[in-house]
Amino acid sequence: MKVWAGALASGLVALAVWQGVVSATGLPRFILPGPGLVGETVWESRALLAEHGLITVTEVLAGLLLGIVVGCISAVFLAASPLARTLVGPILVFSQAIPVFALAPILTLWFGYGLGSKIAMALLIIYFPITSSFFDALMRTNRDWLDLARVMGAHPARVMWHIRIPAALPGLASGLRLAAVYAPIGAIIGEWVGASKGLGYLMLLANGRAKADLMFAALIVLAAFTIFLRAGIDKLANRILE
Amino acid sequence: MFRDIRLDVAAGQWTCLLGASGVGKSTILKIFSGLNDEIVLNGTVSASDGGLTNRVTLMAQDDMLLPWLSAQNNVLLGARLRGERPDAARSRAMLAKVGLVGKAASRPRALSGGQRQRVALARTLMEDRPVVLLDEPFSALDALTRARMQELSAELLSNRTVLLVTHDPGEAARLGHAIKVMTPAGIEDFAQPNGTVPRPMDDIGVLTTQARLYSRLCRPS
Secondary structure (H helix, E strand, O other): OHHHHHHHHHHHHHHHHHHHHHHHHOOOOOOOOOHHHHHHHHHHOHHHHHHHHHHHHHHHHHHHHHHHHHHHHHHHHHHHOHHHHHHHHHHHHHHOOOOHHHHHHHHHHHHOOOHHHHHHHHHHHHHHHHHHHHHHHHOOOOHHHHHHHHHOOOOHHHHHHHHHHHHHHHHHHHHHHHHHHHHHHHHHHHHHHOOOOOHHHHHHHHHHOOOHHHHHHHHHHHHHHHHHHHHHHHHHHHHHHO | OOOOOOOOOOOOOEEEEEEOOOOOHHHHHHHHHOOOOOOOOOOOOOEOOEOOOOOEEEEEOOOOOOOOOOHHHHHOHHHHHHOOOOOHHHHHHHHHHOOOOOOOOOOHHHOOHHHHHHHHHHHHHHHOOOEEEEEOOOOOOOHHHHHHHHHHHHHHOOOOEEEEEEOOHHHHHHHOOEEEEEEOOEEEEEOOOOOOOOOOOOOHHHHHHHHHHHHHHHOOO
């Protein structure tokens, strides 16, 4: 309860500062709209925001789901096979030297203007945090447990399933928390580069037409979604750690 | 690391290997349990009736319980890891043997140090291997709990071939059908006290042997 009260108070402070800046500087509404106007726009354009928001939410959730699945499989595969580590490990590290944003245009070319390129973008941006955090945790299994398993005559795949993966879940959880914040960034970048729907597209459109209030309205919807996503993933992460 | 070492462990009884820290007792256990990846072994390890592979079970100072599993599932871990059907009834029976009725569903963090070590003992019993290797299993326990665990283990692991590695002369004097002292010079036999294992803590023979073991360990070899 205290946390919520604190969040509410700090939100009110932010709104007051925002309104204060608008009143003090007298900036025109197409440069910096006040919180009241943005709130009004959120309400008036709710159908538009919902339509585009739904697209972005779909992209983010699909990218997140695929990224988690592909990232977990990669991490387990790399942890299980020294050959895979030797062959694929350096490629993975090198691929991280490429800024994912730089790939957005080519992804649009490959996967089109629809959902595909944005999902690919979200997937790519979360893939590495998930894979590396889970993989690192899989490689840090308590030596005593592994020795015990060996003396018990365990099969390596069963050691992975019954000991290494459960022991590595805290690492996966921290990767998931990062992914929840990164995935919306990926989707929005994808929409900026080429889209006809989505909150990123709506922001560019509003910006181009000097509708700063709509731009901010879209931004607030996106931020609210990211916060909910983050809270949801947090709940999920705490559950798998139980 | 070692010079020539010869260690005979008689079948069906407790052999206590006593030595100071760092003398290489645990290395010997690693060799017996087949975990000697990083140890160059110029020699052989064998049992009089065949090899040791899959006939050994291990219990150490750390209980090695998996914190996310209940006591019962920890006891069943070996079966799961080998892909055998877990025998729930037998695992409950083992927990009952070590005095943990009603604790089957408890996670390790809800148990005391002594109780956790009992779960580890139940897991060791569940494995049902002829050779049991004990690596200072009681040294992290308080004195009273340690004495009780020694008695319980001696009772439940009687008739098995047990190699107990310890740095506690009192423990060796109480539990060893045979006592070996390990020093940097090698391994030597040491006369064990009379009486059946587990010998009482206040037995005069046990106390004398304990004192003699202490002075043997303190003497430069």
